[in-house]
């Protein structure tokens with residue numbers, strides 16, 4: 001982990017990887033220049049830093065429109081007491097990078113973050129390339145440049161090639177051109193309502209027939225829109241599940257408060273992960 005020095009007024013923001021990583025771009029999209037980078041080797045380090053107040057914010061990828069949920073992120077949000085304060089949606093366009101002079105047909109292996117490898121599965125298969133997991137997209141490019149290995153490429157954003165002295169062999173190699181990752185902005189405190197809010201919460205049901213329907217009805221019956229639902233196994237209770245849900249609204253809205261009070265009657269455990277301003281989808285660039 002390394003922090004780059006900057007004026008005191010700037011927010012310390014922890015993200016996975018190094019300059020050029022998608023998490024760094026998401027952070028820059030959200031905070032602009034008011035940010036001091038705290039580069040982290042894993043998502044777990046980010047959560048620890050935020051929870052202990054060692055940074056102001058953390059950036060955590062939560063789901064990708066192609067590869068789905070980043071399950072480790074949900075597990076970390078369950079285990080750590082932090083608040084979701086915002087969300088960012090970033091368009092992800094992957095490129096295949098390699099050591100200068102390498103041709104596509106020279107490559108046998110490609111390194112990248114598992115999420116990026118999953119998003120480019122069709123390209124890798126079509127070119128008979130073996131995916132190799134790396135801690136971060138930009139990190140896989142930097143490490144390849146620092147310790148060159150022939151026959152190995154890296155998947156990262158195309159502009160990362162220039163940063164670390166690599167060639168771009170192919171661009172837009174994700175399975176579907178419209179590829180987006182949603183990130184949470186984490187902090188320690190709740191944030192006040194903005195114009196369009198969302199609230200994320202986790203709960204377990206009372207494990208009886210209709211329990212989940214009753215939970216959903218607390219919100220549906222009050223006209224509160226559900227925007228995401230996800231279930232994960234409870235690690236210590238096989239075949240029981242924890243539910244992650246995102247709703248439109250803020251915990252300070254009276255309707256939301258009524259729904260939440262009702263929900264507490266139907267759940268064995270419930271926790272609000274945070275209310276935050278909803279992100280806007282990036283506008284498609286003119287071709």
Ligand SMILES: O=C(O)C(=O)C[C@]1(C(=O)O)C=C[C@@H](O)C=C1
Pocket residue numbers: 016017020021022023024061064070092113115116135136137138181
């Ligand atoms: O490796 C990176 O650059 C990251 O920021 C991580 C991450 C992820 O875990 O989803 C972020 C966005 C992309 O979807 C691929 C990788």
